[in-house]
Amino acid sequence: MLMPPFELHLPNTVEEACAIAADLLNSGDEFDWIAGGTDLIPNYKWHINTKPHVISLTKIAGIDTISMTEIGCMARLSNIAESDSVHPLVAEAASKVASSLIRRNATLGGNLCLDTRCFWFNQTEEWRSSIDWCHKCDCGTGSDCRVIPNQNTLCVATYQGDIAPNLMVLNATVHLIGPKGARSVLLHDFYQLDGMTRNILEPGEFMLKITLPEDIADWTGSYRKLRVRESWDFPEAGAAAAWKKGDRGTLRVATTALESIPRRHDEEVASANGDVKAICDAIYKSTKPVNNTSLPPRYRRNMIKVLVKRACEESK
Ligand SMILES: Cc1cc2nc3c(=O)[nH]c(=O)nc-3n(C[C@H](O)[C@H](O)[C@H](O)COP(=O)(O)OP(=O)(O)OC[C@H]3O[C@@H](n4cnc5c(N)ncnc54)[C@H](O)[C@@H]3O)c2cc1C
Numbered sequence: 001m002l003m004p005p006f007e008l009h010l011p012n013t014v015e016e017a018c019a020i021a022a023d024l025l026n027s028g029d030e031f032d033w034i035a036g037g038t039d040l041i042p043n044y045k046w047h048i049n050t051k052p053h054v055i056s057l058t059k060i061a062g063i064d065t066i067s068m069t070e071i072g073c074m075a076r077l078s079n080i081a082e083s084d085s086v087h088p089l090v091a092e093a094a095s096k097v098a099s100s101l102i103r104r105n106a107t108l109g110g111n112l113c114l115d116t117r118c119f120w121f122n123q124t125e126e127w128r129s130s131i132d133w134c135h136k137c138d139c140g141t142g143s144d145c146r147v148i149p150n151q152n153t154l155c156v157a158t159y160q161g162d163i164a165p166n167l168m169v170l171n172a173t174v175h176l177i178g179p180k181g182a183r184s185v186l187l188h189d190f191y192q193l194d195g196m197t198r199n200i201l202e203p204g205e206f207m208l209k210i211t212l213p214e215d216i217a218d219w220t221g222s223y224r225k226l227r228v229r230e231s232w233d234f235p236e237a238g239a240a241a242a243w244k245k246g247d248r249g250t251l252r253v254a255t256t257a258l259e260s261i262p263r264r265h266d267e268e269v270a271s272a273n274g275d276v277k278a279i280c281d282a283i284y285k286s287t288k289p290v291n292n293t294s295l296p297p298r299y300r301r302n303m304i305k306v307l308v309k310r311a312c313e314e315s316k
């Protein structure tokens, strides 16, 4: 579990971070961004897809804003959870991430860009070597995916972040920046259904902040999370629901920890004509978790009906 060597870059401004990223890209050097390090550092200690360079966002001033309509990528989850100025659903989701110690370091950007997880992958180097690796970190061997063998085109590792589904139902926009400039997309269009690619970030780009619509205070909602130990575990399944106060017709539902991406279920909600049981059934049908987290996929899939129902009923 020794940390591999890497060169750490500590830019003081967003512009400097983009310039360092551009230089590394031009010289063909691979790198990772690091924020709180609560996900990246354990992966590095296990020698999982390490890079020779790491760019830290911790020294950049002004990217940890917390307000009702804007949250910076370096906002710590403990500050979001305890803030009176964020939407209650976002505070609730942040308070359910990991443990209080981890939340003090963990950031919003790191949570939304969290690496996908799989019990064939989140293991020590020795353990992974003993099973001859897997497709996501094959050490040049061309190893197979252990969950869905005989296809080395897709990794189905699971996205297990808590905050994304909550921001999705509140219609959050993510703002990205990199050497080629800035761009913004809706959070529910940010993720890509591949456990290795994970999202639409281009080489050198990072997530600067998220923004929420101006009328966000008029919305209410609820988040329900299934986990093994309440004290700190990742979600094994999670459902968020939100709707505009007094208007159930605006109900939105999103889930997490069931596949490689968190997903908003607009089609399932639209097809159910406001009937919560029909929404649960439709989401159950469209979701197929695989066997790569602590709890069996059939149980997680069955539980999603319960979580969606509770999240929707809570917000009545
Ligand atoms: C024991 C334990 C329990 C946990 N439980 C939970 C849980 O219940 N729920 C949950 O959601 N998470 C959980 N986590 C995962 C993690 O702690 C959190 O998701 C945390 O918010 C990650 O943020 P970070 O700043 O530490 O990310 P980092 O470790 O710094 O980064 C995570 C990933 O995001 C990338 N990244 C970071 N910031 C940016 C950015 N601004 N732009 C682009 N890429 C970026 C990094 O390159 C890295 O790939 C747990 C972790 C541990 C160790």
Ligand code: SF4
Pocket: 117, 118, 119, 120, 121, 134, 135, 136, 137, 144, 145, 146, 147, 148, 154, 155, 156, 157, 195, 292
């Ligand atoms: S889903 Fe397959 S390729 Fe992805 S981490 Fe798990 S075993 Fe490896």
